[in-house]
Amino acid sequence: GENVGLHLPTLxxxxxxxxxxxxxxxxxxxxxxxxxxxxxxxxxxxxxxxxSNMDKRxxxxxxxxxxxxxxxxxxxxAATQPGDSAVYFCAENRGPYGNNRLAFGKGNQVVVIx
Amino acid sequence: xxxxxxxxxxxxxxxxxRVTLRCSPRSGDLSVYWxxxxxxxxxxxxxxxxxxxxxxxxxxxxxxxxxxxPDLHSELNLSxxxxxxxxxxxxxxxxxxDPTGELxxxxxxxxxxx
Numbered sequence: 001g002e003n004v005g006l007h008l009p010t011l012x013x014x015x016x017x018x019x020x021x022x023x024x025x026x027x028x029x030x031x032x033x034x035x036x037x038x039x040x041x042x043x044x045x046x047x048x049x050x051x052s053n054m055d056k057r058x059x060x061x062x063x064x065x066x067x068x069x070x071x072x073x074x075x076x077x078a079a080t081q082p083g084d085s086a087v088y089f090c091a092e093n094r095g096p097y098g099n100n101r102l103a104f105g106k107g108n109q110v111v112v113i114x
Numbered sequence: 115x116x117x118x119x120x121x122x123x124x125x126x127x128x129x130x131x132r133v134t135l136r137c138s139p140r141s142g143d144l145s146v147y148w149x150x151x152x153x154x155x156x157x158x159x160x161x162x163x164x165x166x167x168x169x170x171x172x173x174x175x176x177x178x179x180x181x182x183x184p185d186l187h188s189e190l191n192l193s194x195x196x197x198x199x200x201x202x203x204x205x206x207x208x209x210x211x212d213p214t215g216e217l218x219x220x221x222x223x224x225x226x227x228x
Contacts, residue, residue, distance in 0.1 A: 034215040043116065043204050043219030044157070051214075089157065093215035100145065100208050100215050101170050104157035 010109040019077040021108050023090035026071065030092035033066060034102065035075045039086045044104075047075070047088075077110075085112045117141065120205050120220035128228055132193040135223045139186055139207030145169070146188040147208070147217060148180055152201040163188055195227045 013019045025033065031052050036044035050057045050064045050073075057064050063076040073090050087109050091102040117140035127133055139146050148160040150173075159172035163182035174180075177195075182188040192199060202224050206217035 032213065032215045041221070043118075043206070043221050044217075045116070045219070046216045049214045049216065091215060093213070095213070099162060099164075099170050100147070100212070100217060101159055101162065101172065102147075102157075102215055102217065103159065104149075106156040 010111065012111045012113060013080050014113050015082060016079055019075075019080045019084065019110055021075045021077075021088050021090075021110065023073040023075075023105050023108075024071055025073060025090070025092050025105075027092055027094060027103070028068070028071065030094055030103075032093035033064070033073050034091045034093060035062075035064060035073075036089045036091060036104070037084075037086045038089065038107070044089060049093075080110075080112050082112050082114055085110060116218040116220060118205055118207055118218050118220035120203075120223050122223055123221065124224045124226075126226045126228065127195060129195055129197060131195050131227075132191065133195065133225065135190040135192070135203050135205075135225075137188045137190070137205030137220060139188070139205070140218050142209070143207035143218070144186065144210045145208045146182055146186070147206040148174075148188070148190050149204040149206065149219075150201050151204060151222070157204070160190070192225070195225075197227050200225055200227045 034049040035047040038044045048059045061078045087107040090105045119138040144165045160174040162170040180190045202222040204222045206219040
């Protein structure tokens with residue numbers, strides 16, 4: 001079945017520190033990898049994506065790293081804020097092109113300590 | 115606000131019953147996706163529609179069915195409900211031909227089967 005897994009269930013981080021969330025994926029054929037954030041009581045929200053031919057992509061306070069050799073994806077959040085407290089999911093876009101069939105990991109809870 | 119509207123937000127019903135969940139995608143989005151989120155299975159892709167036609171199927175049970183109407187809203191029908199069907203059901207939509215995997219999720223319909 002779908003299999004995109006996260007290493008750590010909960011990450012507690014001090015406000016202002018950097019956070020790193022890791023994810024292992026299984027399907028080498030996926031073209032895009034994506035990070036979503038889900039706050040309590042809400043639907044998942046797109047954060048950032050990276051295409052399989054890239055190894056790093058930066059957004060606003062976030063950086064996604066892709067290591068295809070070991071099938072590893074990570075999300076770095078700089079200067080973590082209380083509003084970053086949420087569950088973070090990695091996902092693979094298993095397509096085909098334009099179909100956006102996403103396989104999600106099980107999620108990693110991030111708790112920001114003020 | 116993602117622009118995706120789901121109703122009802124909460125639904126409590128009994129085993130054996132049938133329910134219908136409704137979704138209105140963002141204006142202009144032709145694709146609608148349904149996902150199920152449960153504690154033990156995480157976010158599971160159920161089905162995708164594109165401009166009224168079924169485009170992709172995931173782990174959707176035969177007791178479940180969906181459709182997308184000419185006005186692009188979609189309905190997910192769940193029948194012969196079992197306790198294990200209790201979950202959050204999310205609808206998402208995406209921009210036509212966007213390959214990245216950026217989906218816009220609604221806030222979900224929480225189904226409780228007693």
